[in-house]
Amino acid sequence: MHSCFLSCDWGSSSFRLHMVDSTTAAVLATRSSANGIAWANNAFQQSANGQGRMAFFAGIIQEKIQQMQSAGLQVPPAAPVLVSGMASANIGMVELPYANLPFASNGEQLLLHTIPAGAALNRDIVIISGVRTEDDVMRGEETQLLGCMTEASGNGLFIFPGTHAKHIRVAEGMAVHFRSFMTGELFQLMATQSMLAGSIVPNEEADIPAHAAAFADAVQKAQSMPLLHSLFTTRTNQLLKAVSKEANYHYLSGLLIGAELAGIAKETRAITICGAISLVQQYKTALALLAPGTKVANVDATIATIRGQQVLYKKIYG
Numbered sequence: 001m002h003s004c005f006l007s008c009d010w011g012s013s014s015f016r017l018h019m020v021d022s023t024t025a026a027v028l029a030t031r032s033s034a035n036g037i038a039w040a041n042n043a044f045q046q047s048a049n050g051q052g053r054m055a056f057f058a059g060i061i062q063e064k065i066q067q068m069q070s071a072g073l074q075v076p077p078a079a080p081v082l083v084s085g086m087a088s089a090n091i092g093m094v095e096l097p098y099a100n101l102p103f104a105s106n107g108e109q110l111l112l113h114t115i116p117a118g119a120a121l122n123r124d125i126v127i128i129s130g131v132r133t134e135d136d137v138m139r140g141e142e143t144q145l146l147g148c149m150t151e152a153s154g155n156g157l158f159i160f161p162g163t164h165a166k167h168i169r170v171a172e173g174m175a176v177h178f179r180s181f182m183t184g185e186l187f188q189l190m191a192t193q194s195m196l197a198g199s200i201v202p203n204e205e206a207d208i209p210a211h212a213a214a215f216a217d218a219v220q221k222a223q224s225m226p227l228l229h230s231l232f233t234t235r236t237n238q239l240l241k242a243v244s245k246e247a248n249y250h251y252l253s254g255l256l257i258g259a260e261l262a263g264i265a266k267e268t269r270a271i272t273i274c275g276a277i278s279l280v281q282q283y284k285t286a287l288a289l290l291a292p293g294t295k296v297a298n299v300d301a302t303i304a305t306i307r308g309q310q311v312l313y314k315k316i317y318g
Contacts, residue, residue: 003076004028005313006123008061008083009305010092011140012036012163017064018306019075022317025310029073031064037086057093058120078117080124080317082309084143088113088129098132102174103142105149107312110142114316126316128309136180140305141166145175147307148274148299156270160301161279163188165260181260190231190252199238200252201245204278212285214247218254219261219286227259257286270295274304 007018013036019029044056051059061081068075088096096113103109111129115121130139141160145168148158154173160166163184169177190196205211221230234252237243243251264271264287271287271294273280280298287296 001314001317002079004079005309005317006061006065006075006079006081007306007309008081008085008087009140009302010037010040010083010085010087012038012086015040015060015064016302017061017068017081018302019068019073019079020306020310022310022313025307027306029068029071029075031067033064035060037089037092041091054093054115054120057087058115058125061125062121078123080126080313081121082126082128082313084128084305084309085140088127089139093125093127096127096129098130098137099142101131101133101178102176103131104175105146105154105170105173105311107146107308107315110312112312112316126312128312131175131178133178136178138166138178138180141168141178142175143308143312144274144301144304145170145308146311147304147309148272149173156272159271159273159275159283161273161275161283183256183260187253187256190234190256191249196231196234196252199235199245200249202249203246205246206250206278206282208247210244210247211250214243214251215254215282215285216289218251219258219289222255222258223262223290227255230255230259253282254286257282258290261286261290265291270297272296273298275301 002022004019005022007020009016015035016032018027020027040057040060044053047056065075087093094113096111099109099111113127115125117123128143130137131142144160145158155171158168158170165181165183167179168175191200234248237248237251238245273283284296287294
């Protein structure tokens with residue numbers, strides 16, 4: 001086993017590379033950028049240097065490794081790179097098929113594709129594929145789930161907020177079902193490109209009493225109002241001066257998160273939320289309203305990704 005490995009979380013719009021202690025999962029160094037898979041694919045399409053897709057994408061990873069080394073960090077030459085997220089998509093490094101549910105907390109059923117050292121980079125690259133059901137797909141959350149399940153029981157609901165939020169059910173240590181929700185993307189579209197954009201003022205001050213009250217009111221309304229009607233109340237809030245535009249921003253967020261969590265009170269098992277702190281807090285607030293008494297834990301998304309990749313690293317190299 002190596003002293004460390006390189007953890008690469010390559011999403012549609014972001015790139016993160018961590019040098020990680022293979023035993024403790026401690027982060028030793030980090031490099032990140034907004035050069036996500038979508039950017040990399042576009043850059044590859046426009047490049048005229050004759051490089052193959054794998055070599056081009058591997059070159060982006062190598063550039064970040066060189067930045068670590070230029071800062072005086074010693075990156076062991078044999079340390080492999082584990083890549084999760086959109087790297088296995090059709091616009092990624094190499095398109096891989098989705099694994100099928102169920103899969104266990106040790107990642108045994110996940111699909112891994114290893115490019116040996118020398119083929120594209122002077123170290124192994126292990127690409128982690130996504131998972132599918134009959135009518136849904138995910139890439140990246142399967143790895144985060146492995147990291148979450150190292151801290152949670154083998155039963156419950158795991159929620160991953162984001163552009164396309166995921167709800168993954170786990171039973172007896174096996175991921176058995178999941179659903180996707182376009183919560184984050186719809187919020188972005190409504191807040192910036194719809195009629196509602198003129199009714200809100202973006203801000204992140206969720207703890208201001210008026211903002212918190214607007215969010216809570218919207219979460220509750222989303223349980224009884226059809227979504228397409230409730231969204232319009234964001235407009236009437238502003239026209240009738242029911243709330244400020246700043247509070248209305250949190251009201252819109254509450255409508256969409258509340259709609260995503262509709263029926264959550266029927267969930268009797270523990271819930272774990274994995275995401276950025278600001279989003280996690282919004283979901284915890286909504287769950288306290290909709291499912292009081294339910295045990296709710298949270299795990300940072302970056303930590304979950306690293307720990308999930310550590311599980312797979314040990315499976316391959318341990």
